[in-house]
Amino acid sequence: MKKKDPKEKIIDLLQGNLTPEEAREVISGLEKDGIDAGELESLRRISHLIESVNPGEPSSDMDRRFYEMLANEENEALAAEKSLIGKRWFQASSFNVGVRIAAGIALFLLGWFTASWSGQKSNTDREMADVSNKLTDLKQTLVLTMMQQNSSLERIKAVNMLNEFDSADERIIGSLLGALNHDENDNVRLLSLEALIRYSSNPAVREGLVTSIANQSSPMIQLRLAEVMVALNERKAAPEFQKVLMNSGLNYSVRNKIKEAVTVLL
Amino acid sequence: MIKKLIISKFLLLMIAIPVLCQGEQLIINLSPSLKNRIFIFENQKGSIRVIGYDGEDIVVNATPRFRETEKSGSDGMRRIEQNPFNIYAETDGSTIGLYSRAIGKTLDFDIKIPRNFSLKLKSLDNGNIQITNINGEIEVENANGDISLENISGSSVLSTVYGKISAVFREVKPDSPMMFTSFEGNITLEFPPAINAILKMKSGTGEIHTDFDLVPVMRQPVVKNVENTKIYTLEDWVAGKINAGGPEIIIKSYNGNITIRKKQVIK
Numbered sequence: 001m002k003k004k005d006p007k008e009k010i011i012d013l014l015q016g017n018l019t020p021e022e023a024r025e026v027i028s029g030l031e032k033d034g035i036d037a038g039e040l041e042s043l044r045r046i047s048h049l050i051e052s053v054n055p056g057e058p059s060s061d062m063d064r065r066f067y068e069m070l071a072n073e074e075n076e077a078l079a080a081e082k083s084l085i086g087k088r089w090f091q092a093s094s095f096n097v098g099v100r101i102a103a104g105i106a107l108f109l110l111g112w113f114t115a116s117w118s119g120q121k122s123n124t125d126r127e128m129a130d131v132s133n134k135l136t137d138l139k140q141t142l143v144l145t146m147m148q149q150n151s152s153l154e155r156i157k158a159v160n161m162l163n164e165f166d167s168a169d170e171r172i173i174g175s176l177l178g179a180l181n182h183d184e185n186d187n188v189r190l191l192s193l194e195a196l197i198r199y200s201s202n203p204a205v206r207e208g209l210v211t212s213i214a215n216q217s218s219p220m221i222q223l224r225l226a227e228v229m230v231a232l233n234e235r236k237a238a239p240e241f242q243k244v245l246m247n248s249g250l251n252y253s254v255r256n257k258i259k260e261a262v263t264v265l266l
Numbered sequence: 267m268i269k270k271l272i273i274s275k276f277l278l279l280m281i282a283i284p285v286l287c288q289g290e291q292l293i294i295n296l297s298p299s300l301k302n303r304i305f306i307f308e309n310q311k312g313s314i315r316v317i318g319y320d321g322e323d324i325v326v327n328a329t330p331r332f333r334e335t336e337k338s339g340s341d342g343m344r345r346i347e348q349n350p351f352n353i354y355a356e357t358d359g360s361t362i363g364l365y366s367r368a369i370g371k372t373l374d375f376d377i378k379i380p381r382n383f384s385l386k387l388k389s390l391d392n393g394n395i396q397i398t399n400i401n402g403e404i405e406v407e408n409a410n411g412d413i414s415l416e417n418i419s420g421s422s423v424l425s426t427v428y429g430k431i432s433a434v435f436r437e438v439k440p441d442s443p444m445m446f447t448s449f450e451g452n453i454t455l456e457f458p459p460a461i462n463a464i465l466k467m468k469s470g471t472g473e474i475h476t477d478f479d480l481v482p483v484m485r486q487p488v489v490k491n492v493e494n495t496k497i498y499t500l501e502d503w504v505a506g507k508i509n510a511g512g513p514e515i516i517i518k519s520y521n522g523n524i525t526i527r528k529k530q531v532i533k
Binding site (some may be wrong): 151152153156157160185186187190191218219220223251253 | 423447521
């Protein structure tokens with residue numbers, strides 16, 4: 001049997017396709033490369049989640065965004081092609097097919113030698129780091145996709161998955177703020193708020209929380225925002241809360257809480 | 267008057283039924299090729315009652331809550347009904363949407379639906395939402411009324427502001443989180459004794475009661491940044507594991523009590 005490369009083996013391990021001996025071997029290999037059991041378990045859970053997630057029906061919004069992205073890519077590709085026009089002579093004429101193939105082979109051999117010369121040991125390390133980075137990236141993309149699902153349950157799952165991340169990148173923060181301001185389901189909004197509180201040391205998050213005050217109509221969220229703003233001592237929130245207080249239909253408990261918050265923050 | 271509506275594959279259908287002030291029935295004949303089996307309905311004003319049954323049609327009954335009286339005035343003039351209500355259904359091949367147009371009227375809906383169905387229901391005003399005998403995902407928002415679920419197998423996301431929530435689960439879908447929130451009302455939930463879950467609960471001014479054995483879960487610290495100093499505090503939820511632990515069930519009220527019961531097993 002052909003010996004599998006380490007990357008393939010890791011995927012087999014995550015899917016549980018290896019015999020116990022093989023699994024132990026791969027795990028010990030991974031530990032040598034600095035990936036511990038906890039991290040491995042988290043990868044396994046993610047790979048399981050990826051398989052179990054129901055792709056669902058893409059919303060028209062997703063469609064639109066996909067085509068926008070596609071159009072952007074096409075434009076970029078076109079632009080790149082234009083810049084290459086000077087080199088067209090290479091394809092256009094004088095060189096025949098044989099020469100081009102020879103050039104291709106020469107390039108391949110050059111690559112081969114460079115690769116073997118640059119050393120074997122660091123290769124696996126790099127692959128490991130690659131796999132790990134790609135999985136984190138995949139996880140984030142998965143969360144972002146799940147945040148677009150029609151089912152509130154899927155969106156709640158997505159927000160819950162964020163608890164596994166140590167930090168969140170701009171896309172995740174943006175998506176959470178989007179949910180806090182525009183999600184049709186109040187529970188998803190509330191949960192997004194709870195998730196954002198974890199990242200409140202990020203100035204963009206704090207600013208987003210302050211601007212979201214005006215967008216909330218659910219008493220549960222208004223009250224929680226008042227608590228959070230007081231805990232963070234976010235003075236910029238006071239004028240926003242004063243605007244909310246002008247709404248005569250405001251819930252009694254919320255009104256009291258917001259008045260308290262304004263007194264503290266002013 | 268009964269109208270039949272047959273929904274075939276990938277066909278967009280709209281059936282509008284002009285109605286007088288009496289109740290109206292709409293029968294939606296489901297095609298077996300319907301993909302997701304999700305039923306979506308938003309009632310502007312009024313109650314929704316959904317009962318799962320063993321048939322294959324969705325039977326919708328809509329009744330105006332208040333009868334219009336047709337009394338003649340002293341000058342011999344009669345009032346003429348000018349805004350009869352419409353109900354119609356639409357499908358895109360994967361979900362069924364029910365729509366009603368009933369300007370200002372309170373309409374109460376009684377819906378019989380095949381047992382294995384997911385529901386996404388919303389009432390904006392003047393009604394309660396009651397769901398019985400369903401296997402599926404249930405999403406309900408009813409800001410001004412009660413939500414009650416009975417004999418449910420699956421998972422649900424419920425929210426209300428001024429209403430009570432009560433939900434009795436025969437079975438829960440493993441690996442699926444759930445969430446229940448009511449600002450002013452009590453939340454009462456019953457789960458099978460063998461459920462594996464992590465409960466995260468919080469009531470602002472109310473109390474929390476349960477007969478499950480909760481094993482406290484290590485709470486995650488929350489970072490609070492005050493005047494450039496980071497302060498770590500614990501998240502202010504009560505969190506506890508039931509049995510082996512599992513997906514999170516989040517329950518939050520502000521002025522209401524929370525009660526989590528073991529569902530009595532009938533021997």
